[in-house]
Amino acid sequence: MALVRVKVKVFGREEKVLEVPQGSRVLDLLEVLSLNPVEVVAVKNGEVVTEDEEVNDGDEIELYSVVSGG
Amino acid sequence: MAKCIVCGRRAALVVSYLRAPLCKEHFTEFFEKRFREMLERFQMVRSGDVVAVAVSGGKDSLTTLYLMKKFSEEYGYEVFALAIDEGIAGYREHKLKALFELADRLGVEVYVVSFKSTFGATLDELVIRLKEKGMVYKPCSVCGVFRRYLLNIAARELGATKIATGHNLDDEAQGFIMNVLRAGVPNIVREWPVSKNGHPKLVARIKPLFLTPEKESLVYSLIKGLKTPFVECPYVVYSVRHRVRRWLNELERNRPGAKYAVIASSFLYSISLASLKDRLPGPTTCSACGEPSSSELCKACEFREYLGLSSGPISLKPEVYRGHKR
Numbered sequence: 001m002a003l004v005r006v007k008v009k010v011f012g013r014e015e016k017v018l019e020v021p022q023g024s025r026v027l028d029l030l031e032v033l034s035l036n037p038v039e040v041v042a043v044k045n046g047e048v049v050t051e052d053e054e055v056n057d058g059d060e061i062e063l064y065s066v067v068s069g070g
Numbered sequence: 071m072a073k074c075i076v077c078g079r080r081a082a083l084v085v086s087y088l089r090a091p092l093c094k095e096h097f098t099e100f101f102e103k104r105f106r107e108m109l110e111r112f113q114m115v116r117s118g119d120v121v122a123v124a125v126s127g128g129k130d131s132l133t134t135l136y137l138m139k140k141f142s143e144e145y146g147y148e149v150f151a152l153a154i155d156e157g158i159a160g161y162r163e164h165k166l167k168a169l170f171e172l173a174d175r176l177g178v179e180v181y182v183v184s185f186k187s188t189f190g191a192t193l194d195e196l197v198i199r200l201k202e203k204g205m206v207y208k209p210c211s212v213c214g215v216f217r218r219y220l221l222n223i224a225a226r227e228l229g230a231t232k233i234a235t236g237h238n239l240d241d242e243a244q245g246f247i248m249n250v251l252r253a254g255v256p257n258i259v260r261e262w263p264v265s266k267n268g269h270p271k272l273v274a275r276i277k278p279l280f281l282t283p284e285k286e287s288l289v290y291s292l293i294k295g296l297k298t299p300f301v302e303c304p305y306v307v308y309s310v311r312h313r314v315r316r317w318l319n320e321l322e323r324n325r326p327g328a329k330y331a332v333i334a335s336s337f338l339y340s341i342s343l344a345s346l347k348d349r350l351p352g353p354t355t356c357s358a359c360g361e362p363s364s365s366e367l368c369k370a371c372e373f374r375e376y377l378g379l380s381s382g383p384i385s386l387k388p389e390v391y392r393g394h395k396r
């Protein structure tokens with residue numbers, strides 16, 4: 001199965017390049033990173049997207065943590 | 071790609087408990103409508119009120135400030151921002167910067183009260199003392215008590231009739247579970263989106279995000295460009311709340327709407343035990359500082375004594391404020 005490379009910025013702390021099967025969604029990235037979708041918001045190309053958003057080769061996804069102390 | 075159930079455009083969020091994908095425009099409408107309904111249904115504000123929005127610089131309090139300002143003209147109240155700088159190096163200064171930026175954008179005055187100028191020590195310094203004493207009390211307990219204490223004093227001195235906080239559905243659901251775990255029935259009974267003053271020196275509190283899930287608050291803040299830095303309080307690891315939060319989020323993942331069910335239970339407790347509320351002792355006055363208290367010595371004075379800080383009434387000097395005193 002063809003793979004796509006996606007750059008993921010995790011909570012402003014680290015940047016990872018993930019290789020996932022073509023047709024993968026944001027939810028699949030969260031699973032690879034062991035993150036609970038209730039606790040994460042994904043932004044793709046500056047737009048907030050849902051977890052079922054498909055990711056394509058070369059995409060940059062920014063992940064924001066819902067869980068943050070006041 | 072999920073499509074908005076209203077207009078068919080690309081969705082920004084699936085409101086999981088409604089199984090409803092919404093685009094950013096319709097999500098914004100949904101979010102703001104709920105905020106206004108909270109203001110109205112719980113009679114949070116009335117014309118002539120002066121509302122101090124307690125702002126930490128995080129997404130929830132920035133959202134609260136933004137929306138309280140947005141609706142201020144329509145409902146006829148005034149708004150200013152009030153921040154407590156507890157003194158956590160590498161954290162608070164970044165959060166305050168986010169607050170100053172938003173306040174400038176909105177044209178809202180900001181007042182800051184610091185632990186250092188009031189008690190003579192930052193939270194970082196107090197944590198060293200807590201560690202030396204065996205960490206009997208957690209940093210969050212001391213910080214929370216001192217913050218609420220100073221918020222009330224500063225809001226009152228600045229002429230506020232209400233304090234609005236950014237507590238959201240997640241915070242409230244966690245609080246309920248924590249109260250259940252410690253059998254804190256009086257706290258369960260008292261918890262409500264609006265708290266009565268009950269003491270001449272206590273400013274009434276309102277929580278317009280009480281029924282807003284934390285994730286939705288983040289989505290809204292991102293859509294509106296309410297930027298807050300990626301920094302986390304270093305003391306969060308000591309917090310029991312942190313573990314309850316993780317557990318509740320796991321539950322929510324498998325059962326969307328679980329947090330609403332928790333809050334519904336909390337409301338039912340509160341309503342069905344309403345008669346108990348009248349029998350609970352109301353706030354009294356602290357014998358040491360003269361502030362509202364639930365016992366002879368208030369919790370803040372108890373901590374002040376424990377940590378070797380100055381005692382007696384608190385006097386907030388004008389120089390602790392940024393901006394102009396009302």
